[in-house]
Amino acid sequence: MDRRQQKTRQAIFHAFSELLSVKSYTKITVQDIIDMANVGRTTFYAHFETKDHLLRELCTDLFEHVFSKALNVESTHDFSLTESNPHVFITHILYHLRDNKKNIIGILNCESGELFLRFFKQYLNEFFTPYMVNKECHDVPYDFLINHISGSFINMIQWWIKDDLQTTPEKLADYFLAVIPSFCDNIKEN
Amino acid sequence: MDRRQQKTRQAIFHAFSELLSVKSYTKITVQDIIDMANVGRTTFYAHFETKDHLLRELCTDLFEHVFSKALNVESTHDFSLTESNPHVFITHILYHLRDNKKNIIGILNCESGELFLRFFKQYLNEFFTPYMVNKECHDVPYDFLINHISGSFINMIQWWIKDDLQTTPEKLADYFLAVIPSFCDNIKEN
């Protein structure tokens, strides 16, 4: 790929990321982005169809990164039977989110995280699914439960950010597992 | 208050409500609203500073209504010691939400429910607080827990709407209580 393309693409991503840590997504204009990225208007639209597509790609990159690492851990360890695994993975994800603090804060900060959250939830659903397969013991529908777990995770992240990421990932993972019924069994055996 | 004011205000609210059941909040323009409400542009801005303020007021009205009814039940019954109360109240709220289906769907439908959800959560926090006072038994911070419960409720509503309100309020209240640890104790004694 052309070196110029990479550079502009990176410049746009970087500018967008910077802006997200300052103001919320809806308030950011394309003008803001191209000013900060120092690229032409035409160039922006050559790379990204709309501002939404840019966000979409940023989210994809971010989650791909965060979850691939988490899933690497999963593949190097034999995960299916180790009882503390959910805790390990959750902690990992939280660490990676904290590393990307700058990006996610702007997206989640109070308003307009819909797109981000939809992405996030999608990844989480996929992520949590393996832990759910044999948990039909609860008297609630499967998709209600998975929705509840993923939603609770996201909700926790928002709480975390509002608290300015004071809580450690380990402690947060504890809280999460303590409050989610499906995983309670696992954690209480420790 | 001037009769004309009431009429236009009501017309705007009604138009807005109608539009919300057709298209999502962000897609609705002020032009749409004043066309449907059949009022002048100036009039709209005389009543509401911005479109956001209109939504804000609509939300306030809605929640005021929903929760006041729920709290009425609370005051007529002796709530503090009846074990099935949480279930009764939650069911009530769900019924009222279903009655206002038309309004909330447009706001929550996929995008841009931030404002609504913030309001909702605020009310829910207040609502759930009395049930929390003596529940420090869990090994998670109090505000984490209340955030988790309110968040789970909202998350459930979104699941419900996506499912086109198929589930009955009673069943949904069951699911909710089954999945929320603080209330598990109550429900399991039945």
Added chain:
DNA sequence: ATAAAAGTGAACAAGATATTCGGTATAAAA
């Protein structure tokens, strides 16, 4: 060296927000 690809900036159309202003209709007070 040259053709292909990428970037530039200015201009433009379309659509939305929010304000202004002179004039009209209506409600409440005299």
Added chain:
DNA sequence: TTTTATACCGAATATCTTGTTCACTTTTAT
């Protein structure tokens, strides 16, 4: 009933944002 205040009207306007077009320049690859 007349008067007065105020709510409403609608057209015009300034401003902002998005997304496109076009003629031109720079960079990369062969």
